[in-house]
Amino acid sequence: MYYVGIDVGGMSLKAGIVDDEGKVLFKKAVKTTPGRAGELIVGDLAQLIKDIISESKISEKEIAGVGMGFPGSVWDEKGVVRYCCNINLVDIPMVKMLKEKGINYPIFISNDANCAVLGEAYVGAAKGAKNVVLITIGTGLGTGIFVDGVLLTGNRSAGAEGGHMQINIGGAKCGCDKKGHYEAYASATALLRQAKEACEKHPDSLMNDLFKKHGYEGYCIFNAAEQGDETAKKVIAKFVKYVGMGAVSLCNLFYPEYFLIGGGIANNGPLFIPQLQRYISRNVYGNKYNPKIKVQAAKLLNDAGIIGAACLVMNRAK
């Protein structure tokens, strides 16, 4: 069978037709803008789905369904997008509206981090595993959790918000305005803040030089560390510990086979993943009695959003 996967973002709507192995056979994207009205975006999505299927020349019977990942809060079961970051979708009955616009395939929608973990569990780094936790480290910190072969969403799909676990009482302020959350310590935004603070104490560090030259970009931290800068190395070691603390909490709850890291930072493999593996292996509860949790970078890169959304169909279509 074939699966239509849609990756919804503030700047573009990307569609792909994906096969059972997770290979993207056809792709099509249309531009959008954060200001565009919700009703119009739904129309754009309906047209995009019709176009990619017709252009692919795959027969209707071979399409198992349409999966869609949104950067925000989705009530999966009801097919409603509650709100999104950078897209004007508030309380939109997405599935119902797409059906009214002539999309007659089964349609499944979810949060994009949920789609991402499904993609990795079905055809990515954790292929075949039944228990997988994925964190995406970016502006914020998202979590996708796959438990015994089922996507964890919670009542009304309001759960799986691991970025808002408390890890430090009264600590750094989170994007949601509360203090001490995981996201406030382990997002890319938090890493840059930690690096800036270190540069104030060590203005003569190579990391500070690179920041001055290239602006506050995450790669400067890793470049400096690769060249032996002690300040940058310490920032990364501390950041690994922060990421690790929330990771250990998640591992103690879910004891997954794989703990995966998504987002640009995971590409700084040698400086990051092995340290994190050591931290998690050393600190997870019951580590003496249980198998090692494999810590790895997410594998699906550019097309992760499309493939993950397609895997939502694999997971839910009966």
Place this chain on the structure above:
Amino acid sequence: MYYVGIDVGGMSLKAGIVDDEGKVLFKKAVKTTPGRAGELIVGDLAQLIKDIISESKISEKEIAGVGMGFPGSVWDEKGVVRYCCNINLVDIPMVKMLKEKGINYPIFISNDANCAVLGEAYVGAAKGAKNVVLITIGTGLGTGIFVDGVLLTGNRSAGAEGGHMQINIGGAKCGCDKKGHYEAYASATALLRQAKEACEKHPDSLMNDLFKKHGYEGYCIFNAAEQGDETAKKVIAKFVKYVGMGAVSLCNLFYPEYFLIGGGIANNGPLFIPQLQRYISRNVYGNKYNPKIKVQAAKLLNDAGIIGAACLVMNRAK
């Protein structure tokens, strides 16, 4: 149908026959000791199961199976008890051994906190709910998690260890020797430690008087608070916040319909549960968009262990 529930403890093995409504129709218990050899305990358990069924005069056909809850680490799927607190059961293939001893019913085993949440979700405070989190506040802090109608156990049943979530970097030392875990702040042991520390600063408090009179017992804290003692009231308010912090992390992950509190402390209802409800409602992520999570005391009291174990059969027998 009828269900045999077994509550295994260090001092006694308790059995009951439970009906579909969670009513305990027959009960039987045998004494044991922490030092008794594992092989002998298995024999005791086999005899207890045979005896209670034969004495109840319920026909074999009407018994759906046997459920057992253990105070320790259990590999549910394999039917193996890995280790227990205060009972000499280490790497015991319990299900296999009981079958060899002539127990021919379906047998299901799990950790006792897992059984407890099933009991509450099937016939207790959260009857009929599909998403329930229960914490038991005692010497340690145990968590039982019911997600979309399925018991969360993790790979090799090594998960659901919510007492070992990190809530405070470098903070109070946990029973597992790591620092800053939820259990180190929100167990009954932790509450007593917090109360003692407060008494050192306020030796003239009523709470301190009660401790001197009755020893360091939890009820002294609640009694003092009821009589208006400010020191005790502050200790409880702070403790509610600690319990609440981990509770909010769990709620953000699972967004349950019910968050339940087990253990003796939950009986101090008016001084504890309403404050905790307020803390959770105010701090859970997405509280504006989602239904209120109901915070309540666990309802199954003395027979909770038997009923929860019986519910394991309801949950797993096909």
